[in-house]
Amino acid sequence: MKQEDDKELERYLKQFELRAARPLQSPQASTRRWTWQLAAAAALVLAGGIALWFVPDHAGPAGGVAVHDFQPAKTQTLKRVSTLALTQVAIEDQRTFEAIMTSQAQTMFPPMDGEQSALRILGKP
Amino acid sequence: MPHNAFKAAEVKALYEKHGSALAAYGCCCGLDFGTAEDVVQQVFLKLLQGGSAWPQTPPAYLFRTVRNAALNRLRDIRREVEMPEETPWLISRDGREEEALAVRTALRDLPDEQREAIFLKIWAGMTLQEIADLLEISINTAASRYRYALEKLRERLLPQTKR
Numbered sequence: 001m002k003q004e005d006d007k008e009l010e011r012y013l014k015q016f017e018l019r020a021a022r023p024l025q026s027p028q029a030s031t032r033r034w035t036w037q038l039a040a041a042a043a044l045v046l047a048g049g050i051a052l053w054f055v056p057d058h059a060g061p062a063g064g065v066a067v068h069d070f071q072p073a074k075t076q077t078l079k080r081v082s083t084l085a086l087t088q089v090a091i092e093d094q095r096t097f098e099a100i101m102t103s104q105a106q107t108m109f110p111p112m113d114g115e116q117s118a119l120r121i122l123g124k125p
Numbered sequence: 126m127p128h129n130a131f132k133a134a135e136v137k138a139l140y141e142k143h144g145s146a147l148a149a150y151g152c153c154c155g156l157d158f159g160t161a162e163d164v165v166q167q168v169f170l171k172l173l174q175g176g177s178a179w180p181q182t183p184p185a186y187l188f189r190t191v192r193n194a195a196l197n198r199l200r201d202i203r204r205e206v207e208m209p210e211e212t213p214w215l216i217s218r219d220g221r222e223e224e225a226l227a228v229r230t231a232l233r234d235l236p237d238e239q240r241e242a243i244f245l246k247i248w249a250g251m252t253l254q255e256i257a258d259l260l261e262i263s264i265n266t267a268a269s270r271y272r273y274a275l276e277k278l279r280e281r282l283l284p285q286t287k288r
Contacts, residue, residue: 005279006275009275009278009279009282010247010275012282013228013243013247013278014247014248015214015217015219015221016215016217016224016228017215017216017217017218017226017249018145018146018148018149018215019145019148019149019158019212019214019215020144020145020214021140021144021145021147021148021162021165022162022166024137024140024144024166024169024170025166025170026173027170027173027174033191061279097127105237
């Protein structure tokens with residue numbers, strides 16, 4: 001009698017089912033997703049780097065003033081002296097240092113007395 | 126067929142067969158359903174990646190591994206052993222939600238070892254000997270845990286079972 005009761009209870013309990021577990025995630029899928037994320041992150045960093053590299057060269061003048069048709073009167077190759085070398089010269093020979101700085105100031109910026117100088121263009125109404 | 130591919134197919138077949146029971150077993154050990162699913166997935170992924178030696182008796186190995194992992198996870202999250210109802214692991218397919226809730230509640234109120242015994246026998250389909258081997262107890266102990274559990278469930282669920 002008790003065994004029959006047990007069987008009946010077992011049958012009753014078995015009417016209730018287990019919730020299905022979600023499908024098994026394959027390791028390839030997780031690796032693939034990880035690779036995509038890494039590639040996307042690398043692309044973002046690269047794009048950011050390129051943007052930072054080009055922005056100073058193409059940025060407009062400060063204050064939102066657009067200067068069209070501006071061409072430097074004289075294109076010069078910029079020669080940069082390393083900070084370390086400059087420091088050494090500044091310590092050892094003040095006069096040479098001043099001369100280098102003056103030369104740098106003259107070559108780093110376009111001359112402002114020419115027909116096409118930035119100052120003249122900006123000064124035009 | 127390459128050895129690894131054969132194993133992968135075997136692992137997937139094992140998941141198809143035992144995945145739901147293992148997740149429910151994780152719930153019986155006290156995890157919520159989502160965490161139990163995660164634990165089961167990790168066990169199978171480890172098998173797929175070859176992180177574990179291929180077991181001689183895979184179902185027994187899986188239930189034992191999930192049990193250990195579930196208990197470890199419980200210790201990690203420092204939560205009392207309970208079966209939350211957010212995502213019930215035991216459901217009714219024919220709309221008898223109230224009865225399913227009553228069964229889940231009755232199971233939840235059982236002592237842990239009795240709940241485990243009844244789950245493994247009724248829903249995981251194990252024999253008393255297999256339960257004894259899994260839990261490392263004698264078959265008599267497994268049988269008595271199962272019997273006590275049935276008695277308590279009968280007291281709680283008698284009105285429903287006689288319908």
